[in-house]
Amino acid sequence: MNFSELANLFSYPFIMRAIIVGVLVSLCASLLGVILVLNRYSLIGHGLSDVGFASLSLAMAVGVSPLLMATPIVIITSFIIMYVSQSKKINGDVAIGIFSTGALAVGIIITALTKGFNTDVYSYMFGSILSMNITDVALSVVLSVVILSVFIIFYNRLFVVTADESFAKASGINVKFYQFLISFLTAITVVLGMRMMGTLLISSLIIFPAVTAKKIVRSFKGLMILSAVISVICFVIGILISFVLNIPTGAGIVAVNIVSMIIVSMVGQVREAIGIKV
Amino acid sequence: MNLIEIKNLDVLYKTGYRGISALKNVNANIKSGEYVCIIGNNGTGKSSLIKSILGLVSVSSGNIKLKCNKNEISYIPQFNTIPLDFPATVHELVLSGTQKSNMGLPFYTKEDKASTEKAVRETGLKGLEKRRFCELSGGQQQRVLLARALCKKPRILILDEPCSGLDEKTTADFYELLLHLNTQHGTTIIMISHDLINVEKYATRIIKLDKAILFDGSVSEWIKKRNDGEPI
Numbered sequence: 001m002n003f004s005e006l007a008n009l010f011s012y013p014f015i016m017r018a019i020i021v022g023v024l025v026s027l028c029a030s031l032l033g034v035i036l037v038l039n040r041y042s043l044i045g046h047g048l049s050d051v052g053f054a055s056l057s058l059a060m061a062v063g064v065s066p067l068l069m070a071t072p073i074v075i076i077t078s079f080i081i082m083y084v085s086q087s088k089k090i091n092g093d094v095a096i097g098i099f100s101t102g103a104l105a106v107g108i109i110i111t112a113l114t115k116g117f118n119t120d121v122y123s124y125m126f127g128s129i130l131s132m133n134i135t136d137v138a139l140s141v142v143l144s145v146v147i148l149s150v151f152i153i154f155y156n157r158l159f160v161v162t163a164d165e166s167f168a169k170a171s172g173i174n175v176k177f178y179q180f181l182i183s184f185l186t187a188i189t190v191v192l193g194m195r196m197m198g199t200l201l202i203s204s205l206i207i208f209p210a211v212t213a214k215k216i217v218r219s220f221k222g223l224m225i226l227s228a229v230i231s232v233i234c235f236v237i238g239i240l241i242s243f244v245l246n247i248p249t250g251a252g253i254v255a256v257n258i259v260s261m262i263i264v265s266m267v268g269q270v271r272e273a274i275g276i277k278v
Numbered sequence: 279m280n281l282i283e284i285k286n287l288d289v290l291y292k293t294g295y296r297g298i299s300a301l302k303n304v305n306a307n308i309k310s311g312e313y314v315c316i317i318g319n320n321g322t323g324k325s326s327l328i329k330s331i332l333g334l335v336s337v338s339s340g341n342i343k344l345k346c347n348k349n350e351i352s353y354i355p356q357f358n359t360i361p362l363d364f365p366a367t368v369h370e371l372v373l374s375g376t377q378k379s380n381m382g383l384p385f386y387t388k389e390d391k392a393s394t395e396k397a398v399r400e401t402g403l404k405g406l407e408k409r410r411f412c413e414l415s416g417g418q419q420q421r422v423l424l425a426r427a428l429c430k431k432p433r434i435l436i437l438d439e440p441c442s443g444l445d446e447k448t449t450a451d452f453y454e455l456l457l458h459l460n461t462q463h464g465t466t467i468i469m470i471s472h473d474l475i476n477v478e479k480y481a482t483r484i485i486k487l488d489k490a491i492l493f494d495g496s497v498s499e500w501i502k503k504r505n506d507g508e509p510i
């Protein structure tokens with residue numbers, strides 16, 4: 001494939017749709033990911049995507065729109081996970097583990113009893129570039145506007161709540177509100193992103209960019225900006241590679257993220273070795 | 279004027295198999311402008327008392343009335359509660375101390391930045407603002423927490439063993455700074471400390487705890503009791 005063929009790709013509407021949705025979802029996921037990774041909640045995305053898988057199976061079985069079925073179920077589950085882990089009776093990781101495996105089992109049972117593991121199931125487990133329609137584009141534009149506004153308006157609050165929960169509480173800041181806000185936004189991001197990335201892989205968009213960026217930044221602001229940049233770049237490269245090699249989209253993007261993490265680690269080490277401070 | 283009224287306070291921690299009583303029937307009023315030191319051995323409920331004032335642990339029975347806004351209280355915890363791998367600069371952390379729960383949109387004002395600058399200078403952190411918090415020494419981190427607490431210009435400053443980990447010079451400066459805040463700005467200070475020499479030198483009131491209050495009175499009463507050899 002040469003350059004003009006690659007450029008040609010962008011003239012296909014389905015690819016443009018996938019790229020628009022993907023860039024916006026990657027951006028949102030990476031910002032949320034910073035907060036979730038720093039608060040040791042990064043697996044919530046994974047738990048929610050398994051719940052998403054169950055909702056998609058159910059939606060297919062009863063024949064309703066996948067988005068319509070998955071959105072409320074995933075949002076409600078995100079609140080339950082938040083609530084259960086805040087009550088301190090069960091740890092967050094345990095709550096996520098219970099919900100994700102439970103939901104996966106339910107999804108598999110529904111699938112097995114109805115249509116069996118056909119190509120549709122394959123595509124929503126591993127991601128497909130073909131799955132984005134115009135509704136998804138509109139929804140992801142709305143979602144990213146909401147998330148970006150939340151991050152701009154509440155940036156300082158999110159900083160203090162993430163950096164030091166008990167200090168925030170002692171200052172009278174409603175920490176719970178922000179925790180629920182983040183899990184609500186994560187739920188919507190997961191729902192929007194999971195058909196393209198695949199329910200098995202969507203959580204990578206949340207985890208990788210923040211972890212990669214964290215290796216080389218000093219400040220919280222730097223972390224936010226760099227995660228967003230890394231996330232979007234990895235997405236674009238990943239989706240092109242996956243199209244060219246004809247592999248599932250999600251897997252291609254995760255592979256690019258892994259490579260970028262390794263490169264950034266090496267850059268960090270080299271920089272340390274020669275003593276440059278950035 | 280009373281700023282904090284504590285009545286018949288009990289604090290009970292529920293652990294898996296049994297409850298641990300940390301405070302039993304504690305009564306005290308903290309007045310505006312006081313410099314109170316809370317002393318007592320480890321595990322006698324000192325941290326629990328101030329955490330219940332701050333609403334960080336739940337009160338099992340009795341009650342605590344705050345006669346001021348929660349925004350007017352600053353707190354320095356005994357243990358750093360910022361995760362040690364958290365990527366944040368000294369400046370970001372100190373500035374975050376100016377946040378108040380009742381402000382409309384949470385943006386920093388010029389004033390916030392000025393008071394951050396002042397707190398950084400007062401705590402001797404000048405020149406370290408751009409450094410990453412987690413690469414500082416323990417004592418420097420402690421000063422960051424102090425600066426973060428000061429930049430709000432609090433009416434009440436609550437400190438939990440703030441001097442553990444500070445060197446001699448920083449400790450002396452620190453006590454001078456607290457005295458200055460207390461006498462010049464009328465800041466009410468509540469401090470947990472094991473440093474009895476400085477407690478007797480600077481505080482106006484001493485509370486000794488062992489689950490319940492063993493002693494509560496002025497420093498001169500405390501010294502008199504001590505000189506009389508009375509067990510407290």
Ligand SMILES: Nc1ncnc2c1ncn2[C@@H]1O[C@H](COP(=O)(O)OP(=O)(O)O)[C@@H](O)[C@H]1O
Nearest residue numbers: 291293298300319320321322323324325326327
């Ligand atoms: N989070 C907690 N869960 C259970 N028990 C606790 C907790 N925090 C403190 N305690 C218990 O409460 C008692 C008082 O603790 P604390 O207030 O920290 O004492 P101090 O600050 O005076 O050293 C101790 O017996 C301690 O074991």
Ligand SMILES: [Mg+2]
Nearest residue numbers: 324325356438
């Ligand atoms: Mg203590």
